[in-house]
Amino acid sequence: MEYISRTDQDGISRVVIRRGKVNAFNDNLIDEMSRTFGELALDPSVRSIVLTGTGKFFSFGFDIPQFLGYDRERFTRYLANFTRLYRDIFLHPKPVVAMLNGHTIAGACMIATSCDYRLMVPGKARISLNEINFGSSVFAGSVEMLKRLVGPRMAENVLYSGAMYTAEEALRMGLVDRVASEENLEEETMKVAREYAARDPDAFRSIKGLLRRAVAERMEKTERDSIEEFVRIWYSEKTWARLQGKTIHG
């Protein structure tokens, strides 16, 4: 593992994303996350999982500069893997707590919404699904997960505005579940993770399935078409120009 570290203690596994300054998602990182969550699902010693980033970023989302070198086919393959990852976390048999230590943007926000609980630091950190601002669409599954948290009407505001929300704003909307200062984030997160770890694992998995399986099936059914549309818009002349602009100035 190059970009993911995993450390287990007292039945709680901590998964940390470590890729450069902004933890941008690329093929390798997504593969490593998928493998890690697959192993965690099968490890009977793990009772709950904490997913977090490093420094000022949970993650900035997709590694756009790298993807500008991809052709459609390769990018489509990446997107299929990425959306499969958030579906796998969404239906993961173990509880997954997202410790949002910093900015949680675009694809990173999608991963956060797939978890069971979200804690976020106040201050300069922002959470956002800002795809529309560079002329990009999103994915069917990400919309379903967002709607569950903030309701269908607020989901429209989030996606149409592409607004960058503070932790407090996100809490009011239901996009995160708790705000915890940088000093307390660790402790508060572990408290939540320990509460989840205390649940009966079979009952938890069964109830989580009842709560989420129907949504996950709807996600899966529409995901492929939405990826196709996403790719079509991504490679459109004007969106492509904006993405290159982001790279040069970003």
Add this chain to the structure above:
Amino acid sequence: MEYISRTDQDGISRVVIRRGKVNAFNDNLIDEMSRTFGELALDPSVRSIVLTGTGKFFSFGFDIPQFLGYDRERFTRYLANFTRLYRDIFLHPKPVVAMLNGHTIAGACMIATSCDYRLMVPGKARISLNEINFGSSVFAGSVEMLKRLVGPRMAENVLYSGAMYTAEEALRMGLVDRVASEENLEEETMKVAREYAARDPDAFRSIKGLLRRAVAERMEKTERDSIEEFVRIWYSEKTWARLQGKTIHG
């Protein structure tokens, strides 16, 4: 066009319902609205749409006196056209902002819920789905659109009570998105319309589809049966008597 006026400026199209004092919906008005929204969908110069009424009424809903002269078949045909109109607006590729300048009752409230954003004047204006008060049912699609805005539990209160809500009450429930005084309504509406107009059109249309297509499919699948049931109850002896009472006193 006899009952609909359309004026475009700076990429924003303004559609005004003008039919008598209360803008009651009949065959011709619904046909004109359908044609207008169809043309707007295809016009590349249009980036967003404002839909509004005149005087003290956005619209009072169905033109009941006229419909009392209809037989079942003709009324059923009208209802199929009416429900198709709100589904077309619900999935319209352009953003549609409802400027609720006054009373927004029954069928008119259904049209309002199909838009992307609702501003409403305070004061004497009311918004309501009051069908139950004259012993009438509603339509499957209208229920789905209402549930998205106010949640399934509150939707029951709205439909079972038939209550007439002020703009402020509607705002608290999520049935409208903003209250704007008569003097500011125009300006605030145009601000919202301009914000929508600034979005990338392809990204907007794609995201709107992801947010609404599954609901729209559910609406379409159940609409025909619900129209049949609506018609059966509408022509029942006691509801018919109440509708005639409304006509005489209304």
Add this chain to the structure above:
Amino acid sequence: MEYISRTDQDGISRVVIRRGKVNAFNDNLIDEMSRTFGELALDPSVRSIVLTGTGKFFSFGFDIPQFLGYDRERFTRYLANFTRLYRDIFLHPKPVVAMLNGHTIAGACMIATSCDYRLMVPGKARISLNEINFGSSVFAGSVEMLKRLVGPRMAENVLYSGAMYTAEEALRMGLVDRVASEENLEEETMKVAREYAARDPDAFRSIKGLLRRAVAERMEKTERDSIEEFVRIWYSEKTWARLQGKTIHG
């Protein structure tokens, strides 16, 4: 009828659960409730229904000591009947008001969520879906009904924590609709029941179907699988041990 009493007055039928101190659900009680609600559906003199318990309990839920003597097949049959009962109430053609006079636990909370309106006494009474605390799962339909009232995210909190909520907490979450003191419970409940009774019965039934039929179909489709999973976990070694512990200490 041994455990259910029914008294009708002015179009309002009052159904009281009377089984021991805690009104625990067993085969006979569920059969009697099913028969009673079936008769109420067909009785044209009944315009609305009040469902309540006795003493300090609406109901404590399943009669676990009795079910510990059941084999899987018999228990599965009971669960099929129990889940059919809450679906029947959920889609009952008449309005059903739950008068929660006291503790409303587990299966009893499921019955409460199937009604149209819930009033609950403050003080020591608690409402809870606490199945996870003894290592048990719940049922697909019960999850759908809960999600409608409190939203999908809060439904996770309710089911993962197994928390015991006061009436005030339940009101804030949307799990009940009104808190009424012991002295006022009767009067406030009757006021709600009379309001429902004043609605046009055909319009009410039609609108209730539009609001709930799609959910009920989803419930029915997944219920059988969820009962199978429930039974598997119920008879697992560790859950069985906890259930027996409850019996000894309870």
